[in-house]
Amino acid sequence: MEKTQQNKITFLGSGGGRVVFSSQIRNFGGFVINIGNHQIHFDPGPGALNSLAKNKLSPSKTDIVFVSHSHIDHANDINAIIDAMTMGGVNESKGILISVPSVIKGTKKDYPWLRKTYKNQLKKIYTLKSGDEIEIDNLKFHATKTFHDDPDCIGAVLNYNKISIGYSSDTSFSKILKQEFKGVKILILNVLRPGKDNWDTHLCTDDAIKIIDEVKPELAILYHFGAKMINANPLYEARRVQRATGVRTVAAEDGMTVSLGGML
Numbered sequence: 001m002e003k004t005q006q007n008k009i010t011f012l013g014s015g016g017g018r019v020v021f022s023s024q025i026r027n028f029g030g031f032v033i034n035i036g037n038h039q040i041h042f043d044p045g046p047g048a049l050n051s052l053a054k055n056k057l058s059p060s061k062t063d064i065v066f067v068s069h070s071h072i073d074h075a076n077d078i079n080a081i082i083d084a085m086t087m088g089g090v091n092e093s094k095g096i097l098i099s100v101p102s103v104i105k106g107t108k109k110d111y112p113w114l115r116k117t118y119k120n121q122l123k124k125i126y127t128l129k130s131g132d133e134i135e136i137d138n139l140k141f142h143a144t145k146t147f148h149d150d151p152d153c154i155g156a157v158l159n160y161n162k163i164s165i166g167y168s169s170d171t172s173f174s175k176i177l178k179q180e181f182k183g184v185k186i187l188i189l190n191v192l193r194p195g196k197d198n199w200d201t202h203l204c205t206d207d208a209i210k211i212i213d214e215v216k217p218e219l220a221i222l223y224h225f226g227a228k229m230i231n232a233n234p235l236y237e238a239r240r241v242q243r244a245t246g247v248r249t250v251a252a253e254d255g256m257t258v259s260l261g262g263m264l
């Protein structure tokens with residue numbers, strides 16, 4: 001788990017929910033996957049650029065940004081990241097955004113997160129809905145279903161060589177999720193609440209157990225922690241998941257890296 005490894009996941013932040021958002025006891029910069037020649041930044045919430053610098057990752061190396069939905073803790077820094085990725089639009093040969101209509105086009109109630117200036121700096125934009133699949137070089141993205149209060153919200157399964165990484169994004173529990181992530185080697189789940197504290201827009205630990213037990217990835221990563229989860233200690237919750245499922249499970253921390261080297 002060294003930062004110099006080429007193929008890796010770096011968690012810039014691990015916070016979720018309004019209380020943690022406002023106190024910033026955990027950061028909200030999203031996570032970055034370095035795989036092959038690609039650097040993919042998922043859900044750049046506020047402070048993303050600062051967290052990249054802290055983790056010695058350069059936004060100019062990012063070529064793909066994935067924004068799962070229009071909530072501030074996932075989409076806030078989209079324009080800043082695009083500007084840094086394309087060097088203010090000078091580097092026209094790169095810059096791909098994968099996101100959803102609420103982020104790119106806006107909704108009846110609100111403007112899009114993506115401002116025109118930064119939209120014009122991008123090389124390509126993919127506007128996805130769940131079930132869609134796209135291929136960029138040797139990377140395959142499949143947009144997964146979510147059950148969340150932005151109806152456009154998607155998760156993702158990313159495939160590259162032998163590796164597949166699933167990301168739930170924000171969602172409540174549904175049996176469908178077990179199907180969506182079937183066969184992934186690494187499963188990142190946004191588990192906002194501990195224990196059996198289930199909610200209609202997010203997962204709790206007991207929900208995560210049901211999904212992980214069925215999917216049986218090689219590694220499960222709990223991510224996006226609300227205040228109750230942090231008070232319960234995500235490390236203990238991860239141990240409980242591991243005991244219940246037999247799947248190696250870790251709790252994300254700001255700055256944590258997971259090597260993909262052995263899996264490619």
Ligand SMILES: [Zn+2]
Binds near residue numbers: 017073170224
């Ligand atoms: Zn969220």
Ligand SMILES: [Zn+2]
Binds near residue numbers: 071148
């Ligand atoms: Zn959300």
